[in-house]
Amino acid sequence: MIAEIIAVGSEMLTPFRQDTNSLYLTAALNDLGVQVAYKTIVGDSLAHLTSAAAIAISRADIVIFSGGLGPTEDDLTREAAAAAIGVELHPDNGILAALYKRFAARQMVMPPNNAKQADVLDGALALDNKNGSAPGQYLDTVVDGHRKIVILLPGPPNELKPLFDEQVRPRLAASLPIRHLAKRMLRMALIPESHVDARTAPIYKQYPDVETTILAHSGEIQLHFLCAKPTLSEAQARVDELTGKIEAEMEDAIFSSHGESLEEVVLLHLGMRHLTLATAESCTGGLLAQRLTAIPGSSRYFLGGAVVYSDALKTAFADVPAELISTHGPVSPEVAHSLAEGIRARTGASLGVSITGIAGPTPGSPGPDANKPIGLVYIGLADGHETQVKEFRLPGDRDRIRLWASQQALELVRRHLL
Amino acid sequence: MIAEIIAVGSEMLTPFRQDTNSLYLTAALNDLGVQVAYKTIVGDSLAHLTSAAAIAISRADIVIFSGGLGPTEDDLTREAAAAAIGVELHPDNGILAALYKRFAARQMVMPPNNAKQADVLDGALALDNKNGSAPGQYLDTVVDGHRKIVILLPGPPNELKPLFDEQVRPRLAASLPIRHLAKRMLRMALIPESHVDARTAPIYKQYPDVETTILAHSGEIQLHFLCAKPTLSEAQARVDELTGKIEAEMEDAIFSSHGESLEEVVLLHLGMRHLTLATAESCTGGLLAQRLTAIPGSSRYFLGGAVVYSDALKTAFADVPAELISTHGPVSPEVAHSLAEGIRARTGASLGVSITGIAGPTPGSPGPDANKPIGLVYIGLADGHETQVKEFRLPGDRDRIRLWASQQALELVRRHLL
Structure with a gap:
């Protein structure tokens, strides 16, 4: 069985917005053994949408629409699907009552337009949407002698996902060979x-x-x-x-080997060994700390650190001797070494990691760094017994150099903890 | 005139990869006054691709394919487009010679498969691809009595974009009404x-x-x-x-009002006033510093700062009195106030900004913060004359709370500098 996913909405035909529901739906369909053969993105035009629906129903066994189920004039998925399948829409009184109740609960009168959200394809099952007003629909039918499963889902991901998981997935699973x-x-x-x-x-x-x-x-x-x-x-x-x-x-x-991110793995290893980490970042400017602190619970093993963007702060926050910087330049193995040891000593962490480099787009500052190339990065790691410094030549633009430098630092810590 | 964009490649029908070329192409087409009416994503199957191509050519005036032009068996866009339009493919000797030359330059023998990259649709113009081996194609023809422009572009964005800009855009512009x-x-x-x-x-x-x-x-x-x-x-x-x-x-x-990001605007305002900034971040853990340092040239106005994730570092790096933390909790207006003043004094920056809050998913630490809600964030700003602290209640998950806290801090600095 093959599937087609139709994302409905003119905003997804602009340069600004993209369909993302289809990634989620594709993963869910693949799990059920169904391959997605086509994805179509179409705007809020009844003619275009009906044509796309008819093509999908002719070439796929399972057709999933996302979006176009709201109350406005632009919400046309129900009408297009009905026309493409060759069935009528009828109002579902249960849904209609729920819509009136929803408005009454907020002490509002329901605008008449909203009633169209209760229109259901003949033969379809309405799927309750607990996070929004537009219900989904599930139709298992025969079109031109072929079995077709047509599913209508609301566009907002926080409505689509639970609706799919709780009400569509079990129905599809029951209709498909067990695997x-x-x-x-x-x-x-x-x-x-x-x-x-x-x-x-x-x-x-x-x-x-x-x-x-x-x-x-x-x-x-x-x-x-x-x-x-x-x-x-x-x-x-x-x-x-x-x-x-x-x-x-x-x-x-x-x-x-079980899906954890590199920062999670580093924190896990720190936790297993009851160790703590602190960072001193120059060219990455807080990116490494930001990645570590994005993980919930990181505060147990990550103490913090310093963003030593200026030379003076390398001295003020990590005790790097000013003459070391003026002699070798801020982007040097000597400074990386001193930064790692300094941040470790200052914070009392078990491990101190440092990053200094030239992220570009302009080359190093005047002085000893003037002729050093963009992409040159030194990473230091101090554990109180010994301090290692690694040199990297990272390709790419500023964003890529910064990201890879943070990645190299995490990998250095991980391998040290193995 | 309406356009359809067809993204070709089975990897874009997996949960892992998405078509992004169409956003770029849509912006370019809109600039030329052409609306995109449909986007189709189809895998490397000749039957599926030919059917998608035929449908697109029947319903759109301009059809742009991206991908499927390489040398492997899976690269079938040329064959599918030819079948859908009803023309033949012929080898272009100039392209063929260039392909042989490319391999010779690397002292390699060209595998025979590669020759298919020189196959051109009858009547089409081959478009030189300076960043890859597969040329693009541009065909302005009549199908079933209607003018159709069919464009084949390579999938990698670094090949597609210059090829479109330099060779497709001027040709399309010449074919369309001037605007x-x-x-x-x-x-x-x-x-x-x-x-x-x-x-x-x-x-x-x-x-x-x-x-x-x-x-x-x-x-x-x-x-x-x-x-x-x-x-x-x-x-x-x-x-x-x-x-x-x-x-x-x-x-x-x-x-x-001219497209700059919030961090760029803050740096511009600092530059105009010859001021410098330093940050002390608790719950955002370096995110604010990372956003500022992502901007090239930020080192002139952003000195750096501290990631004071642990209570001890709030004292060590920003001189927040330990008893202030134990009395009011790390997430308090008092600590935000002291952090902003402390980081300013320590770094010698003109402005010190601080962020402390509860990003979740777990609530505040035991002690004075125990009953404070997730999303509670204090942001402090010290300029040497006065220090302001603002309280925020940010909704959403950890990532959203951290992002919005950094956004609020930048906005606070921007408004202070107005």
């Missing part, structure tokens, strides 16, 4: 995608029944594995066998 | 979209010839204005007249 899915994800940082593929392809190609997807973004490689079998234990066994072999091949490069 | 566009954008922070709309709609509705779009995201409201006229001065005059009236209505709420 059991096993999934895993392995995550690696800072390795080129081509290296990962070259080393893992000979392994995963021996598992044609496991769908392997390699994704690269933001200094990270993800390997997604998906396997469907008649029983869950069979599916799980295949996925575990394959991931086990890939873990053996990639070893320490894998930072997460 | 001159004026655009403006006004940006406001931290005002509900409905308030902005209520106050501005009576104004912009008097300008039906100016297309007004209101967008809300990340604690910011954007008003986009677009006007097309036979001459640029007419278009510009209408847009300027409308934005002038809206600026008069919204006054200081508008932080940017």
Whole structure:
């Protein structure tokens, strides 16, 4: 069975807005064993929407609409779906009563337009929407001799997701062959995608029944594995066998085998060893601290740190000797070394990590840094016994250099804690 | 004339990847006066792709394909477009020679598959791709008695964008009625979209010839204005007249009338007044500093600061008296006040800004903060003469509370500098 997802709304045909519901719906459909063959984005025009609906119903077994179920003149999904399937709409008295009640509860008179939200496709089941006024609809029917499942969902994600999970997913599951899915994800940082593929392809190609997807973004490689079998234990066994072999091949490069982010893994390792961390950031300007503090509970292992953007603050907050900076330049292994030790001592953290570099777009400041290239980054790590400093030459623009520098710092801490 | 954009690639029918080229293409087409009526996303299946191509060519005047032009078996856009239009493909000898040369330059033998990249639709113009091997194609033809412009572009954005800008845009412009566009954008922070709309709609509705779009995201409201006229001065005059009236209505709420971000505006104001800024962040954990340092050149006005995630660091880096924290709790106006003054004094900055709050998901720590609600945030601003503290109750989850807190802090500094 194949599916088509139709996102309805003229705002998604502007340069400003994108359909995102389809990513969620695609994941949910894939879990049910259904592939998405087409996605269509169409505006609030009855002619365009009816034509898109008719095409989808002719070429897909399951058609899911998101959006266009509200009370305004522009909300035309119900009308278009009815015309495309060849059925009528009828008002559902239960929904109509609920709509009147909703307005009455807020001591308002319902504008007449709103009644159209109670219009249901003949033969369809209305799906209660607990986060909004427009109900969803589920129609399992036959069009031109073929079984078609047509689903209408509201556009706002906070309405669409619970409605799909609670009312659509179980109905679809009951209509489809039973299958059991096993999934895993392995995550690696800072390795080129081509290296990962070259080393893992000979392994995963021996598992044609496991769908392997390699994704690269933001200094990270993800390997997604998906396997469907008649029983869950069979599916799980295949996925575990394959991931086990890939873990053996990639070893320490894998930072997460259960989906945690790199910052979560670093915090977990700190927690297991009862250690704390502090940061002193120059070119990343708080990005590393921000990533760590984005994780709930990070305050137990991350004490904080300093954003030492100016030379004076490197001295004031991390006791880097001013003459060290004037001799070697703020972007130097010597300053990274001193910053890491200084922030550790000042904060009383078990580990101090420092980042100093040239993020661009302009090269280093006058003085010792004047001829150092954009992308040159030094990262220091002090643990009270020894202090290491690593040099990196990061490609790309300012944003990418900053992101990768924070990624390298997290990876340095992770490997230190292994 | 209406357009359809077809994004080709099975990876965009997974939960992991999304078409983003269409946003760029839509902006470019809108500038040329062309509306996008449909967007279709289709996988690397010849049958699906040919069907999608035929539908697009029947319903749109301009059809742009992105992706599926590479050398692999999965790259089928050329074949599908040819079948849908009813023309043949022929090898272009110039392109073929260039492909052989490309490989020779790297001392490699070209795999035979690559030759298919030189296949051109009969009647189409091949468009040189300076960032990749697959050329684009531009076909201006008649299908079933209707003029159709069919454009094939490579999928990678760094290939598609220059190819479109340099070779497609001028050709489309020459085929379409001349029009001159004026655009403006006004940006406001931290005002509900409905308030902005209520106050501005009576104004912009008097300008039906100016297309007004209101967008809300990340604690910011954007008003986009677009006007097309036979001459640029007419278009510009209408847009300027409308934005002038809206600026008069919204006054200081508008932080940017030429597109700058809130952090850029804050840095500009600091620069104009020869002032410097330092930050002390608790719940935002470096997010505010990270946003400021993301702007190139920020080091002239932003000195840095401290991420005072633990109570001890509030004292160590900003001299907040420990007894103030134990009496009032770290999330209190007293601590925000002391933090702002302390970070200003320690760094020697003209302005010190502080953020302390409860970002959740768990409520405040035991002690004085135990019963304070998630979303309670205090922001302090010290300028050496006086220190103000504002209290906020921010809704939403951890990420949203942190983002809005950083937004409120920037807005507080901006208004202070007005």
